[in-house]
Amino acid sequence: MQAQVYKIHSDFYYVKNFEHESFTCKLRDILKKQKIDIKVGDFVELSEDNNFISSLLDRKNSLNRPKISNIDCALVVCALKEPELDLIQLNRYLTYLKYNNIDCAICFNKEDLIEDLSDKKAKIISIYEKLGYKLFFISAKDKLDLEELHDFIQNKTIVLCGMSGVGKSTLLNAFNSEINIKTGEVSKKTQRGCHTTRHCEIIDCRGFKIADTPGFSCLKFDFLLPDKLLELFDDIKVFAHDCKYSDCMHNNLDDFSCNVVKNLDKIDKKRYESYLLFLSESLEYKNLISKRSIKNEALNKNTGNKLQTKISKRKRELSRNTTKQQIKDYE
């Protein structure tokens, strides 16, 4: 029988079949040995007795942060206030999701706390609508302006992404009054959430599925090369294409002959700031792998099309001639 993983806790996998019957399973040893990493959202084949997951079915897509697969859309949730709106963090999520080829929309929550909402809204729309994102301004707590979002997520499997305290679980509770997921206060002092949600879990709602996830902020682009990073910034890439330097990273603010720097007035400040920050992380990665490849080069020698490991002088066995010579010298 086939089923979908809804939640994973310790070694237990909570799955539902297509008739919405629930089962609690463990993983077959063979999957453990093959180090197959089952994620929430995975479609799996169960054993005859429905006690074990025996195989993983093909994935449509998959993410590591949060750890989930087979999603139609990621809804990046930000708070307009409490915690303060963090556009660099939003750009981080968007860039990461774009890298993973996941469609996404952005939900700006806690509009009830904002006085000059229309000004703030206009500023945000001018940046993110141009980038092609669908935007929603809501109050999950007061259940304000939820209709459009509710229509948008129909027939989809959605994953909520965003920092702790932005209101992901509150939004889920607003959509499904039968469940009552635990929510937590945002600290007045640090303006941060208190990591209330600890596990990723899919919740069935009428007409759609939503996965609640723990908030996180420690995502870094230390796995990506600078060229690949630029590909993820459409608003910078348009100017980078016409930059006359083929090896330019468009990060030298003093160099007005760089076409990106020349056009900085047309790029949102926080977007460019995000690019520079992620670029520094990506450069760290580039340096690391070039150091590694220099080390590998020193350890390997190229003989024709075969790569052979060089033996250090100290460890290399002496050739017969050298040994003879040494014996001679000794005599």
Ligand SMILES: Nc1nc2c(ncn2[C@@H]2O[C@H](COP(=O)(O)OP(=O)(O)OP(=O)(O)O)[C@@H](O)[C@H]2O)c(=O)[nH]1
């Ligand atoms: N004023 C206001 N407060 C909200 C709104 N939505 C959520 N909150 C509050 O924000 C706090 C955090 O909400 P949660 O839903 O726990 O946030 P979360 O994103 O699930 O956080 P983690 O589970 O820690 O990742 C709670 O005190 C909520 O009541 C809103 O629209 N307006």
Ligand SMILES: [Mg+2]
């Ligand atoms: Mg939560």
Ligand SMILES: [Zn+2]
């Ligand atoms: Zn340039």
